Amino acid sequence: xxxxxxxxxxxxxxxxxxxxxxxxxxxxxxxxxxxxxxxxxxxxxxxxxxxxxxxxxxxxxxxxxxxxxxxxxxxxxxxxxxxxxxxxxxxxxxxxxxxxxxxxxxxxxxxxxxxxxxxxxxxxxxxxxxxxxxxxxxxxxxxxxxxxxxxxxxxxxxxxxxxxxxxxxxxxxxxxxxxxxxxxxxxxxxxxxxxxxxxxxxxxxxxxxxxxxxxxxxxxxxxxxxxxxxxxxxxxxxxxxxxxxxxxxxxxxxxxxxxxxxxxxxxxxxxxxxxxxxxxxxxxxxxxxxxxxxxxxxxxxxxxxxxxxxxxxxxxxxxxxxxxxxxxxxxxxxxxxxxxxxxxxxxxxxxxxxxxxxxxxxxxxxxxxxxxxxxxxxxxxxxxxxxxxxxxxxxxxxxxxxxxxxxxxxxxxxxxxxxxxxx
Amino acid sequence: xxxxxxxxxxxxxxxxxxxxxxxxxxxxxxxxxxxxxxxxxxxxxxxxxxxxxxxxxxxxxxxxxxxxxxxxxxxxxxxxxxxxxxxxxxxxxxxxxxxxxxxxxxxxxxxxxxxxxxxxxxxxxxxxxxxxxxxxxxxxxxxxxxxxxxxxxxxxxxxxxxxxxxxxxxxxxxxxxxxxxxxxxxxxxxxxxxxxxxxxxxxxxxxxxxxxxxxxxxxxxxxxxxxxxxxxxxxxxxxxxxxxxxxxxxxxxxxxxxxxxxxxxxxxxxxxxxxxxxxxxxxxxxxxxxxxxxxxxxxxxxxxxxxxxxxxxxxx
Numbered sequence: 243x244x245x246x247x248x249x250x251x252x253x254x255x256x257x258x259x260x261x262x263x264x265x266x267x268x269x270x271x272x273x274x275x276x277x278x279x280x281x282x283x284x285x286x287x288x289x290x291x292x293x294x295x296x297x298x299x300x301x302x303x304x305x306x307x308x309x310x311x312x313x314x315x316x317x318x319x320x321x322x323x324x325x326x327x328x329x330x331x332x333x334x335x336x337x338x339x340x341x342x343x344x345x346x347x348x349x350x351x352x353x354x355x356x357x358x359x360x361x362x363x364x365x366x367x368x369x370x371x372x373x374x375x376x377x378x379x380x381x382x383x384x385x386x387x388x389x390x391x392x393x394x395x396x397x398x399x400x401x402x403x404x405x406x407x408x409x410x411x412x413x414x415x416x417x418x419x420x421x422x423x424x425x426x427x428x429x430x431x432x433x434x435x436x437x438x439x440x441x442x443x444x445x446x447x448x449x450x451x452x453x454x455x456x457x458x459x460x461x462x463x464x465x466x467x468x469x470x471x472x473x474x475x476x477x478x479x480x481x482x483x484x485x486x487x488x489x490x491x492x493x494x495x496x497x498x499x500x501x502x503x504x505x506x507x508x509x510x511x512x513x514x515x516x517x518x519x520x521x522x523x524x525x526x527x528x529x530x531x532x533x534x535x536x537x538x539x540x541x542x543x544x545x546x547x548x549x550x551x552x553x554x555x556x557x558x559x560x561x562x563x564x565x566x567x568x569x570x571x572x573x574x575x576x577x578x579x580x581x582x583x584x585x586x587x588x589x590x591x592x593x594x595x596x597x598x599x600x601x602x603x604x605x606x607x608x609x610x611x612x613x614x615x616x617x618x619x620x621x622x623x624x625x626x627x628x629x630x631x632x633x634x635x636x637x638x639x640x641x642x643x644x645x646x647x648x649x650x651x652x653x654x655x656x657x658x659x660x661x662x663x664x665x
Numbered sequence: 666x667x668x669x670x671x672x673x674x675x676x677x678x679x680x681x682x683x684x685x686x687x688x689x690x691x692x693x694x695x696x697x698x699x700x701x702x703x704x705x706x707x708x709x710x711x712x713x714x715x716x717x718x719x720x721x722x723x724x725x726x727x728x729x730x731x732x733x734x735x736x737x738x739x740x741x742x743x744x745x746x747x748x749x750x751x752x753x754x755x756x757x758x759x760x761x762x763x764x765x766x767x768x769x770x771x772x773x774x775x776x777x778x779x780x781x782x783x784x785x786x787x788x789x790x791x792x793x794x795x796x797x798x799x800x801x802x803x804x805x806x807x808x809x810x811x812x813x814x815x816x817x818x819x820x821x822x823x824x825x826x827x828x829x830x831x832x833x834x835x836x837x838x839x840x841x842x843x844x845x846x847x848x849x850x851x852x853x854x855x856x857x858x859x860x861x862x863x864x865x866x867x868x869x870x871x872x873x874x875x876x877x878x879x880x881x882x883x884x885x886x887x888x889x890x891x892x893x894x895x896x897x898x899x900x901x902x903x904x905x906x907x908x909x910x911x912x913x914x915x916x917x918x919x920x921x922x923x924x925x926x927x928x929x930x931x932x933x934x935x936x937x938x939x940x941x942x943x944x945x946x947x948x949x950x951x952x953x954x955x956x957x958x959x960x961x962x963x964x965x966x967x968x969x970x971x972x973x974x975x976x977x978x979x980x981x
Binding site for chain 2: 321322324325328329331350351354356439440492493494495496497507628629632636637639640642643644
């Protein structure tokens with residue numbers, strides 16, 4: 243048998259195999275049908291693998307209240323998790339409940355009709371006084387709500403109380419006082435602030451820009467302000483000057499931030515209010531070993547102090563076989579009982595004002611931020627479109643590692659922003 | 666005498682039998698054999714088609730589309746390839762990947778050969794090679810985590826150097842291209858052992874006669890290596906170097922474990938860029954274009970290298 247004959251027989255065989263495989267794959271596609279169950283075990287997926295025990299702890303309360311328990315699968319890699327969730331929409335295994343991000347990421351899912359509407363749940367929660375209207379915006383698309391808030395976190399400044407007391411530093415109430423505290427700490431040989439060059443590279447930029455001019459900050463998120471705007475460059479120069487003054491920790495250090503604060507490697511860390519759980523886990527006592535304060539505005543003329551707020555959604559897939567069950571759980575999740583239990587399990591701020599917050603420090607924070615002198619703004623991570631965010635996180639990381647002329651870093655981010663907003 | 670033997674004695678009858686209706690039996694058997702053979706190979710062919718060819722075709726198709734992982738891919742032709750080649754970060758990834766190729770040839774392969782040469786003829790040489798082999802049991806991510814502890818800003822190496830009064834140490838994982846160089850050294854720590862093992866097998870398979878003849882002629886040390894050992898090791902060297910080129914072109918795990926391609930994109934390799942564009946940025950089309958580029962480069966490099974090294978011209 244000559245080679246050509248062999249090859250000509252191989253080709254149809256390969257095509258047949260590929261066709262069979264395509265049919266096999268195609269048969270796996272499509273969504274499942276809602277089984278209509280209102281009680282039972284709900285499959286729950288989250289990118290917060292470390293919180294899995296907290297969700298498990300909540301099962302006792304949810305079983306008692308609505309006869310639903312979560313079967314939690316936690317992912318620790320955000321990119322891997324996102325890809326898994328996106329692919330699951332194409333199968334009959336789309337999740338009955340999953341965590342996601344607000345902002346453009348959630349808008350993508352809503353645009354494709356992939357998440358279940360929760361307008362009725364929101365209406366009831368608002369009517370019952372379980373949630374404020376201000377949080378609704380992040381979950382509203384074309385007048386309808388999708389998903390419910392899993393949690394909220396305010397981005398504040400944590401500090402080591404022992405270090406502050408030893409240096410005779412009180413909680414700063416103005417930006418000038420904060421600068422003075424940092425200078426004093428540095429003078430005593432203590433690094434004032436924590437920083438990292440991977441992932442969480444944005445908080446200080448966010449703080450500086452929003453604290454200078456909230457409209458400028460919002461303009462970056464909507465594309466109305468360019469990253470190369472002279473006002474942004476000036477803010478970056480402030481950051482650079484602080485870097486040059488040695489106010490930030492070693493960008494290449496891999497020490498756990500909670501452990502670093504406990505050890506006094508640095509005196510302060512700008513983090514979300516969920517950090518209480520990490521600090522408690524590191525053996526620090528809330529209110530005794532560590533405390534927090536709302537970071538004062540850079541611009542003293544601002545009427546209200548801007549506070550970054552992060553809200554992570556709990557969503558139900560539209561084509562999930564557990565859609566009804568997921569929505570039942572979402573409704574329960576908004577209730578004071580659920581939020582009280584969650585606050586106790588996780589050590590988190592509760593978005594429901596009727597819930598009891600276990601940690602007095604977090605309760606006080608919730609009351610403070612709800613006051614007239616403060617205004618919440620969306621965290622940079624959720625407010626910024628994903629492609630721009632990715633480049634920005636990299637560029638801030640590069641700037642942190644090698645602080646220098648900020649313009650090239652900003653130009654790189656702006657190039658991505660130009661590309662994004664042009665499409 | 667049996668009836669068959671009688672039959673065989675009659676040529677005309679033999680001819681009739683061979684041209685009669687019984688002639689179809691072997692053909693039918695041949696068909697049956699072919700069908701059963703196809704039945705046996707079908708599962709393998711199906712697996713290869715589903716797990717290798719289909720994803721390759723799908724990735725190539727995706728590279729010509731814009732797709733965010735949701736909805737349907739939108740055909741954009743070669744736009745992703747243009748964007749890829751236009752991106753300075755992609756060029757940086759290509760340069761880093763080339764550094765990895767050169768580095769892994771020089772360090773893990775070079776040291777592996779050195780270890781093999783120094784120990785293959787020694788009594789108990791296996792005990793000298795064994796420590797080099799142990800890290801090979803670790804995954805790339807595991808190696809990355811271990812070396813991050815050593816090389817991070819407050820890591821074991823800096824602390825050890827500080828104990829000797831050396832405080833002004835380089836920022837191993839922060840400054841480029843130093844971060845890529847130290848990651849190559851971490852890979853060498855893991856890869857030297859297996860290369861040494863492969864070269865030892867090659868050395869042990871060299872016939873004793875030419876070696877003894879060379880020694881009688883006074884060849885020793887470098888001379889023996891250059892004129893006898895190295896040429897006779899060529900087939901094995903080709904395989905080790907070929908494997909090393911392929912492995913270094915797709916370097917991912919150790920970089921992801923140590924620097925995540927940062928700071929910024931300073932230590933990204935092509936595989937990492939592909940991963941980031943696809944799964945972090947949800948640019949499945951662009952990520953697929955990089956995947957296709959990487960596949961083509963790896964295939965071409967492997968084919969060209971192995972064809973050259975294993976050709977009969979070189980006496981193999």
